[in-house]
Amino acid sequence: MDLIEQTLLDQLNQHPADLPGLWIADENLIGLASLAPRPGLSLLTNRFDVYQAAQEMGWEVLYSDFDLSPWSEGSLQRIYYRVSKEKAVVHHLINQAALRLAPGGQLQLFGAKQEGTKTYFDKARKVLGDGQLNKLGKGGFFGELTRGEQLIGEALDDRDYPRLRSIDEDFISKPGLFGWDKLDAGSALLVEQFDNIWPRLSQPAPKVLDLGCGYGYLSVKAFGQGVGSILATDNNAAAVMACRQNFERLAIPGEVLADNCAAGINDRHDLVLCNPPFHQGFSVEGELTDRFIATAARLCNRDGLAAFVVNRFIPLERKAANHFGKIETLVDNGSFKVLLLSQPKKG
Template sequence: MALTPASELIMRNQAELSGRVLFAHIPDDGSLSQLGQLESPIVLTDDWRSFSSMQHQPKLEPLFQSQVPDIPPVDKIVLFMPKAKEQARYLIAQLLPLLKEGAEFWLVGENNGGIKSADKLLLPFTDKVQKKDKAKKSTLLSMIPVVDKIQAFELEQWQQYWSLDTGLSAEAGASSESALELVSLPGVFSHGRLDEGSELLLQHLPKVRASVGFIPKALDMGCGCGVIGLSLLKQQPELALTACDVSVMAVEATKLSLAHNQLEGEVIASDMWSEVEGRYDLVISNPPFHTGLKTDYVPTEQFIRQAKKHLNRGGELRIVANRFLKYPDLIEQVFGNCERIAETGKFCIWSARVQI
């Protein structure tokens, strides 16, 4: 696998990496295996795919957590610029207290990914941000934090609450029985708001009927903060809900949303179907078509191809997607049927059922 431009920049400066180093948000491009001089680097990732891969690499200490646990201070921190600047702020705030006094903090990223203006993210914590290196449209920033400018990290300060009614609108703190208050975290899709695709899907939630036994089972694939799954639970409290996402931030946000609304459901980290077991009466999703900064249809196409074997007889796959995406032909190919439930100028809801 080819190294990303940002990883190549780290390779050019690897002579300055020594001691106990913590990497965060690093791409799964094999760059860590080329840093042979490091002993047991700590790697914080929010991506289940990366974590699963790193578990099989010797000398690594991979962490798949929304917050780094208490660890001894490290000699250097290398943060790869996330797509969302709010997530960058979140990571910087939680990582800085882990750095030894006088040690260096690196922030690296591609120029089209927000690194050009990222010095503003670091300036509140230091007297000077240095542009350490640049190449292949990527930049490496460096700073030595000032201890007095670093505050203890509190996860609660980064939780964002937003309200939703099963009628799609609720004021914060509304007492309506149908009101939901979602909890979101930086890095979660559509952080702190309802996106247009999910809004359309919520207007057309199906009644889930049990194919086996008496309790209907539903899977919210790519759950984000849990808005679709929790809305299903509000509509059908008897539902057995499983929610999954590849992002640890989404997994944590959905758990927080369930607890905050006193609802119950299983939440798991999974790369699409990798950790999903059993069959369901409904699989529902607002699937992504981006991997990082790049458009990528492959994950959703794989999701559709494998969905049928995770559904009971009579079970339904229901997704919302941009109109320009050519999923209906694939759904028809896999299920032998595909129905358009609703559409707007931008989105469509597609449904297919496993034949009885």
């Protein structure tokens, strides 16, 4: 645990009993879900794994795409937030925090220098009124901002955070989800391989699982290829929402589930499609790739296939060897590679 997380943990541990407070947590705070619940303090997260862990610990926790409408304006005395990776998310949450805090209420911001924390603190001070920035050492910051009687500044530009919008003629998406306004080059490479993959499937109309679906790009393209059914799943609330909307708009009769690496799914599939996450919060997460491969093996039919696309430097062949009997590289374009995994091993 770094100094920033430790400071946040200390502050949460000191949350005065019964003071109406909110802890806003994204993927950066998974390690802190071991913190015991505090009376008066709720948790809001856009990650299903954080939601589940917190719920099991007895927290009062909500899972949404950072929708703060359940808390009425001026109802909170304290909000704790470690800044997220994406600017639109941080701006959205600072704006929402300003509205939900009562006059005299406090927003506590945590983050590192390279995450733009000092700039976010300065912007938040302009909105809220007053604040003090504490240096934590090793480039960490802890800002304490107090909401004045009136909000003094204009709301920060959050790119209209909650709104789903068209990003091309096929897809809608929104800030807050992976590469929301672009087509991922890795995913495009995987789709280019569909013509090689479909003839090798044991079923002409396969049952497809889209693991870590984002806004649903792989699912939608798979549907065009011919499928029996599609199940798409993601941890991120914005992704689940956008994928559902894309299925609805394009009349795709698929199901979209919020889940942590498909932990709650047990149905086997003929084809698993996956562009696994490479980063978790601000850190690179190798273990996550392993979990995605193990899940693909668990949810693949005996004669099924799993198609993965990864950055070419990820040793997916080595990682997959524990879980699949056969591993083929379909293409390597110098940036990404597409691997076809078959003969899943029993876990």
